[in-house]
Amino acid sequence: MLKRTLSPRNISYKSFFKNKISLSILIFSLLFVLFSIYLITHNTSYKNSIASNPGPTSIDENHAVSENGLKKDSSSIDQNTIQNERSFNNANLITDNRGVPVLYYHSVRESADNEVTISPESLRMQLKYIKDQGYITLTLDELKNYLLNSSPIPEKSIVITFDDGYMDNYYNAFPILKNLNMVATIFCITSDLDGSYYLSKEAIREMSDYGIDIESHTVNHPKLNQLTYDKQLRELKESKETLESITGKKVDSIAYPFGDFNDDSVKAAKDSGYTLAFTTKRGLSDRDDNILKLDRIYISSKYDMSTFKEVLAQTKK
Numbered sequence: 528m529l530k531r532t533l534s535p536r537n538i539s540y541k542s543f544f545k546n547k548i549s550l551s552i553l554i555f556s557l558l559f560v561l562f563s564i565y566l567i568t569h570n571t572s573y574k575n576s577i578a579s580n581p582g583p584t585s586i587d588e589n590h591a592v593s594e595n596g597l598k599k600d601s602s603s604i605d606q607n608t609i610q611n612e613r614s615f616n617n618a619n620l621i622t623d624n625r626g627v628p629v630l631y632y633h634s635v636r637e638s639a640d641n642e643v644t645i646s647p648e649s650l651r652m653q654l655k656y657i658k659d660q661g662y663i664t665l666t667l668d669e670l671k672n673y674l675l676n677s678s679p680i681p682e683k684s685i686v687i688t689f690d691d692g693y694m695d696n697y698y699n700a701f702p703i704l705k706n707l708n709m710v711a712t713i714f715c716i717t718s719d720l721d722g723s724y725y726l727s728k729e730a731i732r733e734m735s736d737y738g739i740d741i742e743s744h745t746v747n748h749p750k751l752n753q754l755t756y757d758k759q760l761r762e763l764k765e766s767k768e769t770l771e772s773i774t775g776k777k778v779d780s781i782a783y784p785f786g787d788f789n790d791d792s793v794k795a796a797k798d799s800g801y802t803l804a805f806t807t808k809r810g811l812s813d814r815d816d817n818i819l820k821l822d823r824i825y826i827s828s829k830y831d832m833s834t835f836k837e838v839l840a841q842t843k844k
């Protein structure tokens with residue numbers, strides 16, 4: 528048994544040695560080839576990195592650093608590094624919590640003798656003044672990203688809003704906004720969207736397509752704080768769904784009618800999927816506000832230009 532088993536072992540031992548030598552040569556050759564390939568490719572890519580990288584990359588980096596990442600030069604950085612954010616031309620950008628004025632108007636037409644109806648000419652003068660002062664109008668998404676994510680916005684940012692959604696907003700305010708290249712938000716009451724008093728669905732769609740934010744002001748404009756939670760929820764949900772079905776865009780902001788709300792309103796706003804809610808309390812919208820109780824600035828049609836300028840300049844957080 529032993530001899531029989533030993534002799535085959537000796538034979539295989541010899542051939543094993545032979546195989547081992549040739550295997551070593553093979554492995555050594557393979558390692559040599561791999562090492563050569565590594566040297567060649569590493570050297571080339573290293574040369575490439577010297578040749579190309581320091582150029583545009585480091586210039587862009589230096590540029591960004593020299594601008595503190597705040598002031599963006601639209602010619603070199605915007606398209607490449609700032610994504611999903613509007614190019615704010617050459618505006619000085621800020622991220623700190625100084626806040627944003629959110630103006631609110633209502634009806635825009637001639638001569639009604641009430642303070643919530645401004646003449647188209649007065650509105651045009653006020654918006655022109657805002658533009659001449661270097662303000663840039665923000666969408667509510669831009670305001671939201673500034674408040675929630677500290678996204679940069681122009682130092683002189685402003686939000687223009689109109690409550691109730693009157694049909695005259697389309698006839699009288701929309702042409703002025705287009706002419707001045709501004710955006711704005713309309714908080715719509717959704718009970719009668721037939722174009723007779725409140726906006727028509729067609730007008731809403733056209734303005735939304737242009738870039739006007741169409742947001743909610745409830746279905747029936749009730750004093751929310753006098754309703755049960757369930758009724759409030761219905762007002763908030765139904766108006767949201769109606770507007771979303773017209774614009775095809777998400778409605779995630781609401782202005783409380785009359786600025787009246789209670790804890791249930793805030794809960795209902797959250798529960799029905801709103802992110803921002805606006806009151807009528809005077810102040811800038813900033814991160815110290817509850818995001819569902821944001822301050823705004825009322826603009827009465829009784830204000831002359833100097834009062835308007837004063838209100839805009841002196842409203843604080």
Ligand SMILES: [Zn+2]
Nearest residue numbers: 690691784785
């Ligand atoms: Zn209202």
